[in-house]
Amino acid sequence: MPELEFNEEDVLSRASQGDRDAFGLLYERYIDRIFNYVYYRTGNLHDAEDLTARVFQRAMNHIHNYTDRGVPFSAWLYRIAHNLVANWHRDRSRRQEIPLNDLPVVPSKDDRPEATLVRSQEQDALLRLIRQLPAERQTLLILKFVENLSNAEIGQIMGRSEGAVKSLYHRTLLALRDQIGDQNITLEGD
Numbered sequence: 001m002p003e004l005e006f007n008e009e010d011v012l013s014r015a016s017q018g019d020r021d022a023f024g025l026l027y028e029r030y031i032d033r034i035f036n037y038v039y040y041r042t043g044n045l046h047d048a049e050d051l052t053a054r055v056f057q058r059a060m061n062h063i064h065n066y067t068d069r070g071v072p073f074s075a076w077l078y079r080i081a082h083n084l085v086a087n088w089h090r091d092r093s094r095r096q097e098i099p100l101n102d103l104p105v106v107p108s109k110d111d112r113p114e115a116t117l118v119r120s121q122e123q124d125a126l127l128r129l130i131r132q133l134p135a136e137r138q139t140l141l142i143l144k145f146v147e148n149l150s151n152a153e154i155g156q157i158m159g160r161s162e163g164a165v166k167s168l169y170h171r172t173l174l175a176l177r178d179q180i181g182d183q184n185i186t187l188e189g190d
Contacts, residue, residue, distance in 0.1 A: 023063065034077055047088065071156045
């Protein structure tokens with residue numbers, strides 16, 4: 001079934017006047033993107049679900065304060081998500097937990113167990129390196145590789161120029177490459 005035309009400006013106007021159905025349309029449009037962002041920043045399914053719900057609750061409670069400044073509505077949601085995730089990391093650093101692996105690697109029928117184990121270890125090592133990056137660089141990688149956003153869209157969300165995003169992206173990839181080399185991590189295809 002083809003998607004009906006979505007006039008975000010009209011929906012935002014209705015939502016800011018208290019129309020919960022209009023806000024529901026915004027929720028449906030952005031829930032997956034915000035959840036993915038939060039999940040990749042936290043690495044924990046349950047916390048990501050909780051924080052995503054809090055993002056939309058906060059957005060619903062404050063949508064009357066939203067002002068269109070030529071930046072997509074999604075940038076406002078990502079900013080709320082970013083702030084909640086930053087608070088989550090700060091609070092979490094005060095109480096250390098041992099995380100359980102939320103998503104086990106599910107091998108395909110053709111994979112040998114040892115190949116699956118190696119791939120899982122490589123992915124874990126890369127995720128550990130990414131999670132050690134500053135929050136801004138993690139955000140960039142998530143928006144680029146998980147959300148598949150353009151540099152211009154990322155710039156709007158992060159409040160940077162497209163050139164600054166390109167530069168940060170380049171520096172981030174170089175830093176990751178160096179860290180991978182320093183830790184002797186072999187990724188598939190190397």
